[in-house]
Amino acid sequence: MGSSTPLVKAVKGMNDILPVDIGRWHAVEGAFARSMQRLGYREIRTPYVEPTPLFVRAIGETTDVVEKEMYSFRHHDEPLTLRPEGTAGAVRAYVEHGVHNTEPVTRWYYHGPMFRAERPQRGRYRQFYQLGAECIGDAGPGCDAEMIDALVGFLQDIGIEKPDVFLNSIGSGDTRARYKEALTAALSPMKDKLSADSQRRLTTNPLRILDSKHPADAEAIATAPTILDFLSDADRAHWDELRRQLDALGTPYQVDPKLVRGLDYYTRTLFEIKGAYDKLGAGSTLLGGGRYDGMVKDLGGPEVPAIGFAAGLERLLIASTLEVSASVVDVFVAPLGEGTQAPALVLARDIRRAGLRCEVDTRKASMKAQLRRANALGARVCLILGDREVNEGVVEMKDLAAHVQEKVARADVVARAAAVVASPVPPAREGDGK
RNA sequence: GUGGCCGUAGCUCAGCUGGUAGAGCGCUGGAUUGUGGUUCCGGUUGUCGCGGGUUCGAACCCCGUCGGUCACCCCA
Incomplete structure (x- = not known):
């Protein structure tokens, strides 16, 4: 809630x-x-x-x-x-x-x-x-x-x-030691003008002064000797x-x-x-x-x-501008009606064994809710399994991207779904589904 | 660690010199008693970051605290 x-x-x-x-x-x-x-x-x-x-x-x-x-x-x-x-x-x-x-x-x-x-x-x-x-x-x-x-x-x-x-x-080592000496010598006379941080760094770690973004240090940095001359x-x-x-x-x-x-x-x-x-x-x-x-x-x-x-x-x-697919599963199995959960679980397992990602709805939700979920998960295919289909030994296979649906024999459905998943997404079309 | 700004629904934000909360998106139901995404109609969500103070009354003012953010320090 x-x-x-x-x-x-x-x-x-x-x-x-x-x-x-x-x-x-x-x-x-x-x-x-x-x-x-x-x-x-x-x-x-x-x-x-x-x-x-x-x-x-x-x-x-x-x-x-x-x-x-x-x-x-x-x-x-x-x-x-x-x-x-x-x-x-x-x-x-x-x-x-x-x-x-x-x-x-x-x-x-x-x-x-x-x-x-x-x-x-x-x-x-x-x-x-x-x-x-x-x-x-x-x-x-x-x-x-x-x-x-x-x-x-x-x-x-x-x-x-x-x-x-x-x-x-x-x-x-030796290059840096000589440079540190030269840098300290060059900066010491203007110590009073440096930022508080840099004044401290003058003794602890003079190289780091070069990195300062403090405005007070700008002049000193500009006039400082460069380490490349000391290599x-x-x-x-x-x-x-x-x-x-x-x-x-x-x-x-x-x-x-x-x-x-x-x-x-x-x-x-x-x-x-x-x-x-x-x-x-x-x-x-x-x-x-x-x-x-x-x-x-x-x-x-x-x-x-x-x-x-x-x-x-x-x-x-x-x-990075990388964009990544938001798809969570390839296939969504939607059981409809009382006796369809078990056949749906079997179907989903067969699909997974074929290497596809598959979620099956175990909530007993309405068809509308299930299709909405299939869509939200980015499934390419929704397999609808109602009492009618179970009795006839078929599955309604809907291609969610192509907006087409056909009746497929249960024995063929894994291979057919895999083929749809592997097929290119048809060009987006304007419009309303029928 | 130092200083500035910010903190309202899951998200993005509105809320007029203080009168006890709103929109869009989302989610959800329906239009279609077995069809998503698009469209239309309805519904849902908050101890207004937290604690204290001022006030008849605080999302709004004050203090503290937590979190975020920007700059510095520094680093990836």
Whole structure:
């Protein structure tokens, strides 16, 4: 009946995904899996809960994620955390299973929920879903270029017309150390003019100032030295080669020397893809990633390079124009009259055994109500089984899209219904049925 | 986490300087006592997010709280 006030509600920032919406989720997840499999990636699933120190080590002690966004708790004195991202767990699994001993290059993709205690808004939730992949064991820029190119293709596959790729290199350890020094030196004199956040960042994490949207920081950012001028020879070679290969692939990108990311583990290549600005506003980063050549070793493994990315599934769904069939069943069986339920159940089971989706009405509803339901479920065929039909050994088969109906022998009805379901939907016509 | 805006039926929303709720869609019944979708006619739905306060009287004003949203922080 009417409405009701729930006694218990879902946790803030954590949402139900209802069946009406799940089709689009499946479509995007499926497109992603196919796209990664075509590149030789295999799926990995890791736990949603990991030991807290994994994230502290991998992501970095002073990052916002670790400092204030993790769902952490103790269980029997063991510090645990709901994973805030997927790379740390994948790399932990890589090290734990000694995967480097079994193959030179490892390509894994994953999808699943992540948890971050931020203030929710559109496209940003406390339990959210990521699609991601890691390529471990190849240091070359070709690996980076291939990944970026494939991602653009994937986004186009799900109907995101023109994804914008932003690209940067933040070099490796020594490059970054020299740049940090130069940046701090350049910005310190104007410290008083910076925003409060950036003044603090000057000592904690000066790179992040480049990312600030605060108007007070605009001038400092504009005049700051760019990290691309500080690249070591090896870093520069990687960077130049990456761009050459992207050009060869014909994948457009924009160099953004101010692109920095909030996780400490990145080295060299950094990329971000944005799109659907009108629908996503400030959260239009669809996907971000980069190289993390040091993490495997940091987590106790061998010195092995790696690159990966993660995409926000909710954001992809907002940006995607994919449309998905709302049809729930292929065939609807409508029993009419007293003795018809049992034959209807048998008929429905036969239909399902032929591989079709079929719902049978067990409510004893009127024919009108049953046909309405058949229509609402998106059935192509409605099989009407009244006492008359049962007695005659036939079924009334109605093609709901073509608006035609015929009497079919019970023995033939499964094959005939299957043929109708497989046949193209006739062109829509104006009009009223007869 | 900081600040702004919002919260009325399942959905989208209306409700005039406070006088105790309305539309469309949906759902449902009928027109067609065995035929959907289209058409026509009828019916149905609310502790006006929650708690407190002001007032003779609150959906409307005030405080708190929860939720959403936008921006920031940050990120996917």
